[in-house]
Amino acid sequence: MLSELTGKLRYLAGIPAFLRETISPDEAREQVARDMAGQDQSFLCLAKAAIYTNPRSPYRRLLLSAGIEFDDLERMVHQLGLESAAVRLFEAGVYLTYEEFKGRRPVERNGVEFFVDQSGLKNPLLRSSVELRSSGGSGPRSLSVTSLEHVAHEAAYYALLLDAHAATHRPVAVWGPPSVWGLNSLLRYSKVAKTPSQFFTTTRLTSSGERLRAGLMLGYAFLAARLSGKRLPWPRFVPVDRGLTVARWLAEMKRRGTPALLDIPVSAAARIAIAAAEEGLDISGTVFRNGSEPLTPAKAAVIEAAGARVINVYASTEIGLCGLGCAAPVELDDLHLLTDKLVVRNQEKVIGNSSAVPALVYTTALTSARRVMLNVESGDYGRIEKRDCGCPLRSAGLATHVLGLRGYDKLTSAGVSFKGDDLYTLVEQLLPARFGGYPTDYQLVEQRGDSGSWSISILIAPSVGAVDEEAVGATVLEILSRNVRNGDPSIAAERSGQGQTLPVLRRAPYILSGRKTLPLHVLPGRSKAGVRSR
Ligand SMILES: [Zn+2]
16 A cells, blocks of 8 residues: 555656656667567566565466476576567466456466466566556456556657657647546657647546546646646546547647647547538548557548548557557558567467457566566457568567457457457448448447346447337347357347347447447446337
8 A cells, every 4th residue: 555655656756857858769769679689688587576576476376386486487588588488388387368367267277276366467666656447347357557667668669659650740639538547648648749738538527536536646747747847738528429529629730730649549539530521620631549449441431531540559458558550551450569578479269159369478578567477368369470561660670560459358248259350340330331320320238137147239329310220130139149159048049039139229339438439338237228128
């Protein structure tokens, strides 16, 4: 508790000094080269401090149960290099599946059995750390930490990214919750680009609880920035359904001849592009920085139609940035993996009733790691390939790409699991094409009942207008029935056999943590929103 408070105070006290120094693309390239060269050594340093001297570390238990002492690990890394050593460790049972890492299932290997304790994943080498809360999902909420060292380290990647995509000298805006997350975004951009000029917040600052604490931190950061001669924008409340307000600001930037960079998930970017088109606003030249959702063909088309483009990054709650969008992509979501901070491997994994996917398995290599990972399934999958794309990120030494990146956790629920882009295709392409509206107007919602039962309904935004709800229900049911897990009691199969349909609810799709919109949204329990059943 005390160390948490000390961490927070150090974080806040460090802000003025943090803002005084900026990072150029050249300095960022040097950072990557330095980290690559020192990777084996920094991993061993992390392993000593965060694994072998931490009795709560799950990796310590796995390593020791496999008979691997620190000296053995050191020899292995020196002889084979970290990448091959990670493979050897995996074969010896030193790994965590995604479910084990999240504490949803016990680890059972080499004669030991235990649940992962989240505190065993902490990195004691982080100094000014602040805890971030995950956006939920099932199982225990995972805590993640951030620090100014970490924000500075990540800022260097942004310097590379913005440079590669010619987006450094733009007005910057951030739209998201007024939290430490938002503050980190502001700080990061202040270090590499123009200091953000707008901070649109999806919730109001309130006078109690977590948001009060966040508000106090923001207030302090705001003053600290002034002291160091910088100006952070004060939060401006813009609810998630007011994309038009943000679109107007983007149009104003375009009119002034300086199109902006807006930090926002791609579904929100699509909603803004649609709002701008409907109002006749010109937001062409705008760049959206997307970090939390797959860039699907339907969303890309809507954004492109507005004359805007998307720069992708790939980040995870536990470890922060993992990949940067290629500037010469061969697919929509072609990313360079940050192989200076992460050792990444593909490992086949079977999800639900679908065929195996190439899961991404991570090992954190740097002493600045937010969470310690040693052969941990990330919850994402994608094809890893080495390619010389010729873009500036490749020249910076990042030679490994990941393609077709998706999170398997988000597309698997109690009764249904979807393969690849099936769910996105259904929600963003098939339904709008057949029943009208935009790719952002539909969402499937799963509700868990008290007895562990579940039901699926379909949300359609009221703006779509009159819709043959029965036909929508039947269409979705037909697709669902094809994806239902084998052997599971299934409402979909049952209903489809009886010629029934799924309930339709007319409301805007749910937005998670004030930012993300998933094609399948899981509600924790029966809510008063009430799903109309027939
Ligand atoms: Zn590239």
